[in-house]
Amino acid sequence: MIKKGMRRQIVLHYILVVFLALLLVEVIFLLVIRTYYYDSIYNRITTQISQGEYFYRLSNEDSPISLQELLRIFALNSTELQVLTLSGDMITSSTGFQPDRTITTSDVPEAVGGGIGRWVGRQSGTNESVMAVSKVLQSHGRDVYVLRYVTSVERVDTDLFNVTLISAGIGAAVLVIVAAFSFGLANSIIKPLNNITAVSAQMAKGKFNIRIKGDYRYEIGELASTLNYMAQEIVRSNQIKDDFISSISHELRTPLTSIKGWSETLISGGYDPEETKLGMSIISKESDRLIGLVEEILDFSKLHQNEMKLSIGAVGAKELLQEIILNLWAKAEKKSIRLVLEAEEGIYVRGDANRLKQVFLNLTDNAVKFSPEGSSILLSARRADETEAEMVVQDSGIGISPDHLNRVKDRFFQVDSLNGGTGLGLAISQQLVELHGGTMEIESELGKGTRVTVYLQLTEPIPAPETAGPESLPGTGGTI
Structure with missing residues (x-):
């Protein structure tokens, strides 16, 4: 049986x-x-x-x-x-x-x-x-x-009875052959499944280096390939996670060491006001750095658990990019990098102003970080078609190799771990853009620079509320 x-x-x-x-x-x-x-x-x-x-x-x-x-x-x-x-x-x-x-x-x-x-x-x-x-x-x-x-x-x-007996005998022989064939067919399906089940049980115990061996065809072959790919991705994710833990530990330890060192120094006393002011400035700067790291990790956690809340409205593309340039102007000035703005007037995109600012701050900050001294970074905005706006951050920096280009948006992945960071910036930016119903494309050539294009949905500006009289507002014009 x-x-x-x-x-x-x-x-x-x-x-x-x-x-x-x-x-x-x-x-x-x-x-x-x-x-x-x-x-x-x-x-x-x-x-x-x-x-x-x-x-x-x-x-x-x-x-x-x-x-x-x-x-x-x-x-x-x-x-x-x-x-x-x-x-x-x-x-x-x-x-x-x-x-x-x-x-x-x-x-x-x-x-x-x-x-x-x-x-x-x-x-x-x-x-x-x-x-x-x-x-x-x-x-x-x-x-x-x-x-x-x-x-x-x-x-x-x-004669009919004899024919019936012969037919029954032939039918019984056919059933025996079919039974043998069905056993063979069943074994050809069950044995690979048993092998896959055994390997899956090993994977469930954490042995992700084990692989399903055998040249299986059709759906069973696809299942085996999928499980092998899953194990490979888990190993890669674990490696990335370990690298992230190592990197974030280093990133957290550096500012904490500075804060602790200057705190102990200031507690000991005997320093003139200038040195005290310098120490407090370093403590404040490193505290901001710690807050930024923690906020980045919290943002990633919210996105990963689908808990990110957006306050959707009409965001002016030119005004957004101008604000990005003002925020990073000092950092770019230290490397003699010129930030250039080319934006069409009257472009409004549908989105959360703070989260879009976070996206373009990250993209522009990466461009400044990986661009050589004396180079230029272009921030542009234009209408791609009747429904979408195209917003671009383009640099002439070191670029990204083809091997790394497909992975730069993966969480915890860092092209150059020596430059610091958590490896979450592009992953968060990608997810935020997708939450806005947009897309983000990255084009890069090693040694020639990187171009990041974000497509967002166009919308109409929200009318300003009526005021009792004319109001003088400061204007901004020209190129930074």
């Missing part, structure tokens, strides 16, 4: 389907064979009875002599020819016996009704399987007798 499982289901289903198909085919085959044999007998008798009827009409003699002549000429081998009255009483027979009995089978009434009667069944007395065919004989335009042929179909039934 096969134990419960997919193997048993496959084998049983295959055998059941083939068994039902064979049963249907054999039943139809046997019915056709039986019909063919019975119809052959019936057609032969029908031809003979029609000739006998024709002979009787030509003889035009309504006498016992003509009936005996009819019996002699048109008798068939292994067949009894009977002449009956219209009520079914037997008058004479080709066997020479004239039993005093009335034929009550259905073929006689059918013949009297004007057709050729046919009946198949067991003959009373002998219990032999027979076929009876009857037809009325006419004389001078009126019905006078019923001509009836009775033949045994025992041999036909025996």
Whole structure:
């Protein structure tokens, strides 16, 4: 007995389907064979009875002599020819016996009704399987007798029974072959699945270096490849996580060391106001750095858990980029980097101003970080089409290699770990852009620079509220 499982289901289903198909085919085959044999007998008798009827009409003699002549000429081998009255009483027979009995089978009434009667069944007395065919004989335009042929179909039934046995044997052989084939097919599916299950159990225990081996095809091959890829990605993610922990530990330790060192120094006292002011400035700067790191990690956690809330409104693209330039102008000035703004007037995008500022601050800060001294960074905004705005941050810095370009938006990934950071900036920016219903594309060539393009949905500006009188607002113009 096969134990419960997919193997048993496959084998049983295959055998059941083939068994039902064979049963249907054999039943139809046997019915056709039986019909063919019975119809052959019936057609032969029908031809003979029609000739006998024709002979009787030509003889035009309504006498016992003509009936005996009819019996002699048109008798068939292994067949009894009977002449009956219209009520079914037997008058004479080709066997020479004239039993005093009335034929009550259905073929006689059918013949009297004007057709050729046919009946198949067991003959009373002998219990032999027979076929009876009857037809009325006419004389001078009126019905006078019923001509009836009775033949045994025992041999036909025996032949049909033998054919049935042979068909059943062939069907049983086919079922055995199908069972063997289904076992082989089931094993070809179950063995790889058992292997995959065993390897998956090892992976569940944390052994992600193990792989599913075997050249499996079709869906099972795809499943094996997917699990191997999953294990590979988990190993890579774990490595990235370990690198991140190492990196963030270093990033956190550096400002904490500075804060602790200057705190102890200031507590000891004996320093002039200038040194005290310098120490407090360093403590404040490193505290801001720590806050920035923590906020970046918190933002990533919120995005990862789909808890980031956006305050959607109309954001001016030019004003947003101007604010980015003002925030990073001092940092860029230290490397003599020129920040250039090229933005069309009247472009408003649908989004959260603070989160979009976070995105472009990160992109522009990366551009400043990886650009050489004396270079330029372009920030531009224009209408891409009727529904989208195209906002670009383009530098002429070190660029990104093709190997790293596909991974720069992965969380914790850093192209150059020596430059610091958590490796979350681009991953957060990518997710924030997607939360706004936009897309972010990165194009880069090693040694020639990087171009980051953000596509956001256009919207109409929100009308300013009416004021009691004219108000003078400071304006900004030109290029920074």
